[in-house]
Amino acid sequence: MGRQPCCEKVGLKKGPWTADEDQKLVTFLLSNGHCCWRLVPKLAGLLRCGKSCRLRWTNYLRPDLKRGLLSEEEEKLVIDLHEQLGNRWSKIAARLPGRTDNEIKNHWNTHIKKKLKKMGLDPVTHRPVMSLAQPDPLKQQQQQQEPSVSGGTGADDKEEEEETPTSAQPQGVACAASSASAVSSSCSSSASASAATPGADVDWPGLFEVDAILDIDWAGLLSACGDDGGCSAIGVDMLFDQCSDVGFDQDVWM
DNA sequence: AACCTGTACAACCGCCTAGGA
């Protein structure tokens, strides 16, 4: 039996994205938006799975993304939100404009966890670690029985041995910090730290605001595409024609 | 200079959920 793959994986490319692929995806999405991720790779002329395209876009190519390390304020906010929400990275990311769940998750695992440990705090419970003293069994039991702030979804299952959010916090970070991140959607990604992959070195044209990403002519594209794999017949040139409608300059990418 | 180890982060995988047929 087994699950059906999200898309037919035969002949699909995996691994790091090339600058060329990034360009194709960005060009396509900026001019057409995304109606259905499964069709995006076909229409954009990419040998990728739709899921992969979505991930690449949301985690890396979106023009409203901030790049670079999290600021101190953002970090504090993440810690605070993690205390309240647990490993609900998407919820946490929603409170930090321009940041992605993946980015925050990575930052948490590589930086914040260590920082908290250095501070003598358990990164899971946010409580001081009592490594020397024997934990009081009674207290432990009480802690485990404390109601979890975050409902009872999958994340909690795993965290039952590691997470018991409480309100007693050493860092005393105020949620008000979130106001510091009232970033407009026109936040330029090029203004922030340079990115690791080639595609991110691209300077975004000024018009790139998230709101500008509209479904410009999906009906047309879809009808041109038909039901089957004929989608790949749509050339990039056609897409660039679409792009010019929204003021997108092909030369930026070529 | 070459090799080894640790770190950071991009990308993938599998599961869950919402929404439509």
Next chain:
DNA sequence: ATCCTAGGCGGTTGTACAGGT
């Protein structure tokens, strides 16, 4: 009410790079 599909989420893995020996 049930099934199916697409999108979304969180955990994990893979890989490139930096620093140390």
